[in-house]
Amino acid sequence: MAATYDFLVIGAGPGGYVAAIRAAQLGLKAAVVEREHLGGICLNWGCIPTKALLRSSEVFHLMHRAKEFGLSADKIDYDLPAVVKRSRGVAKQMEGGVKHLLKKNKVDVVMGEARLAGKGKVSVKTDNGTEEISAKHIVLATGARARELPGLEADGDLVWTYKHALNPPRMPKKLLVIGSGAIGIEFASFYNTLGADTTVVEVMDRVLPVEDAEISAFAKKQFEKQGMKIMEKSMVKQLDRAKGKVTAHIEAGGKVEKVEFDTVISAVGIVGNVENLGLEEAGVKVDRTHVVTDEYCRTGVDGVYAIGDVAGAPWLAHKASHEGVLVAEFAAGGHPHPIKPNSIAGCTYCHPQVASVGLTEAKAKEQGYKVKVGKFPFIGNGKAVALGEPEGLVKTVFDEKTGELLGAHMVGAEVTELIQGYVVGRALETTEEDLMNTVFPHPTLSEMMHESVLAAYGRAIHI
DSSP states (O other): OOEEEEEEEEOOSTTHHHHHHHHHHTTOOEEEEESSOTTHHHHHHSHHHHHHHHHHHHHHHHHHTGGGGTOOOOSOOOOHHHHHHHHHHHHHHHHHHHHHHHHHTTOEEEESEEEEOSTTEEEEEETTEEEEEEEEEEEEOOOEEEOOOTTOOOOSSSEEOHHHHHSOSSOOSEEEEEOOSHHHHHHHHHHHHTTOEEEEEOSSSSSSTTSOHHHHHHHHHHHHHTTOEEEOSEEEEEEEEETTEEEEEEEETTEEEEEEESEEEEOOOEEEOOTTSOHHHHTOOEETTEEOOOTTOBOSSTTEEEOGGGGOSSOOHHHHHHHHHHHHHHHTTOOOOOOOGGGSOEEEOSSSOEEEEEOOHHHHHHTTOOEEEEEEEGGGOHHHHHHTOOOOEEEEEEETTTOBEEEEEEESTTHHHHHHHHHHHHHTTOBHHHHHTSOOOSSOTTHHHHHHHHHHTTOOSOO
């Protein structure tokens, strides 16, 4: 007999497993189908293992600065296989945690490849054959994978995707990173810190192009201080591969330059995993490799939803998880609030870190707002100076008319932790007056958040 569920999720990434757990908490009989790893790309080949790698490079960087802190450290070195082993161990531990959580919440796990097979039905190809599962609510949470451009395809040897970069066959000596979004710049930061001669090529007019222009410019200066070569408004047209080397044809300013590297990391975006799911037959609409949904993640096909990366931007694990909760509550008869994309923070864990939420100054002006902008530098904060991290900037953008916090943008130490303060502020529809009247603890980096708000209204104290 075919198994029957109230709620079935295809994909056990940060959207899928969270959706299944929340559905089970709400009393629905839930199951999740996963073809490879519990926890998905994020936990196994993305967010978590990259942060483990970056932590290693951060400690390595700090060890080289020991003298600044009155300490001594000799013969500082790293063991790349050991660094990677730690990273993989962290990912494995977290995968085990997801398995435990699913079991604890009585969510059934089916390992296999699923596809829609008619109204309320899913066909799953497993090691033991094909089985059919019925469910009232079916959630597509299949995620995304690295985009590969013609001629720039990864081979795992000379040209890598993020997966190869997480488990590298060697330490690059001369590295080319194509794309300066979060994935590209994080790997550039990691390998550059460990000593790779690193070049970053970005087709847009600045690195981290989705960020506020001032934050991008500040970050670029820091990257260049660390020895990275940044090429903006540039494009890799061709890769010539030979034994042990790649010659990149890089077009900039109308001219093509040939540069030799031993390793290339391609980080030029992602495409949704929409193939072999039976979407077309089911009537699910797909636009540029992403499933089209409404504000409640409904696809327009009765009982079928899509969440996370497969449903489009922003491609963030925390957005996927929140959508998973939303869909589960909706399916259980609740009335969840639709997600506001502009209130979801984006974080990049390079050195220095970058984080933001809401509108950039330029976007706010484009949308017709008359804005008040506040800025505060890390150099004016006692905790930042004491930490030895005086390079950074906090920037806030307010609607002059209403005092609404339109956006917040940060670059510097630990800003990926600080940004949540502004995220909460936006969720609570906080005004500048609320933020000004909030007492921030001292000495903390968070005081800069307060000062930036004060600066927008000519009231900053420490600058």
